Amino acid sequence: MSQNRQDPPPGRAKAPTLIDVAKVAGVSPITVSRALNQPEMVSDKARAKVTAAVEKTGYLPNMLAGSLATQTSRLVALIVPTVANPIFAETVRAITETLERAGYQTLLGISGYSDQQEQDLLEAILCRRPDGIILTGLQHSEISRTRLKAAATPIVETWDLGEDPLDALVGFSHYDVGRAVGRYLLEKGRRRFAAVSADDRRADSRLAGFTDALSEAGATPVATRRLATPAKFSRGRQAFAELLDEGIECDAVYCSSDTLAHGVMTEARYRGIDIPHRLAVIGFGDLDFAAHTLPTLTSVQINGAEIGLRAARHLIAAMSGTSTSPDPVRIDLGFSIIERDSA
């Protein structure tokens, strides 16, 4: 629960209030409020006096009080597993930017791929009565789900597509991505596969799709490495080095992210393995370099900014009651495989 209690406030100078401004302006407090929030409801003269008084006092409204009275916080809770992954950073940027433009601010929580962490963050955040909530993924603790439903606040879940969303949903199917990658590589004539994958839930979905695609063609991965998050470049490189040291032989490496793929490629190049002829490497993401690096990395392109943009836009509509459809929204953003060279 929230611990509001703390040591005495460290002597913060009391900021001027609406009443101070009203006194200086020689009008009533409510007129100041209106001059600030509904200027058209106030005479030019009064507005001028208020503006001058605001200027003079250096008044900044206290939104804690305003929100309490209004029952609207103009605050949106955003929880992502990480910002270290550039693709999530892009989502965060798109969301904060879009919300900011619409007059909302973003309370950021980083869950580290942990449901418990998410639950704790959510509890703390819900105490601030956000007007909207953006979450990553469909998986949440039972307590979280209960609280979210009770909050009766617009919610958008992102980065996935699946059953039983809490409210709106913006994402794509990770399983389908993995499966498409498997088929793609098979079609390109690859036969012996290694996989280097992060151990988070969505990466696992992609991996499952990938291995299923192989199974259907009678193939199985030679070796699979699951790496603890965060999926860093160096870990990808190291994982592939270990696989090679163990003597595995493959003509294609599936990676759950571009970052890991980059690491794999680096190790391959280090050992003089010819990419893409002797070895195909495929990643996932939208890293700038994935589309511009040496023509050897094939990648599933996902637009993190697009996800954020769509999520934020939907939320804004829902929060302002402009939402036309009362039914849960479900947006499939899809994906595409970007090929920089014949794999």
Next chain:
Amino acid sequence: MSQNRQDPPPGRAKAPTLIDVAKVAGVSPITVSRALNQPEMVSDKARAKVTAAVEKTGYLPNMLAGSLATQTSRLVALIVPTVANPIFAETVRAITETLERAGYQTLLGISGYSDQQEQDLLEAILCRRPDGIILTGLQHSEISRTRLKAAATPIVETWDLGEDPLDALVGFSHYDVGRAVGRYLLEKGRRRFAAVSADDRRADSRLAGFTDALSEAGATPVATRRLATPAKFSRGRQAFAELLDEGIECDAVYCSSDTLAHGVMTEARYRGIDIPHRLAVIGFGDLDFAAHTLPTLTSVQINGAEIGLRAARHLIAAMSGTSTSPDPVRIDLGFSIIERDSA
């Protein structure tokens, strides 16, 4: 536990309040408040009743109300220029994590390297009466400075070191970094320099240090390219391609970030230029790959997480009044040049 109470209003829309909990528990609202925030001030029996009532009602405190009464928001404002740059992402992560642990939440603002944007964000954020503020850099608009001083809230400026900080300061000298890089390359026998640098203020400081170091040795850069932020991989690559196409000849390329350096290296490799023998490339950052990529990239290592950690810790101390020194704090984190190969 008499359940003889009659049914409250059937309206389900509103979240339960302290008063609802008090009714269910059969105590006064203030006792509920105390049971939650100062449990030791309440009898075991009362506390048990309250706990049960909280459970039953699914009560979550309304922090807007609490903060208004307490004059303490447990909110910290954080403004960074971008999260797309992994080094800032690390700082953001370290800060939110550290603050979260101490019971504070983070209101994130992304300024896009614009003072005006920062000012707008700051205005919006200050309305929420944050208990502390973390900013990037020392440069702020005059209005921002005035407001920040008036807010009389603990502030930490990060990622730089210089004159006239608003309050505390955690960073390092960008000019010194650039100068050290210049000297380093000269010492390694490099003589003809190109520079690819982002056009933000701190990158400019580094660039100035770099060119000064060269001047002192009687050298000047062959060519300098200033790139608009954000400094993406692809732009670095393209910039270097353009320089080469223009016929410039150099044996070292200074880059304001690892991301740009990575782009430059990629183009160099693409054109068959031998790194590091024919060309030295040096970047700046702490990207994981900078320390593990092919042994060709020399980089100035800066620990983004360390900056965030120190900033957050200082702020927490200041906010809880634990701060021993009333004087402005100034922490120089320094830097080091990481060499992966003989440049």
Next chain:
DNA sequence: TTGAAAGCGCTAACAG
């Protein structure tokens, strides 16, 4: 150990 009263700073609902 508990409670009653009085705000925190702002705004919705009515008057005027």
Next chain:
DNA sequence: CTGTTAGCGCTTTCAA
């Protein structure tokens, strides 16, 4: 167009 009257939900005196 402007002001008055009540709160928003919680916490702070100050009593009991």
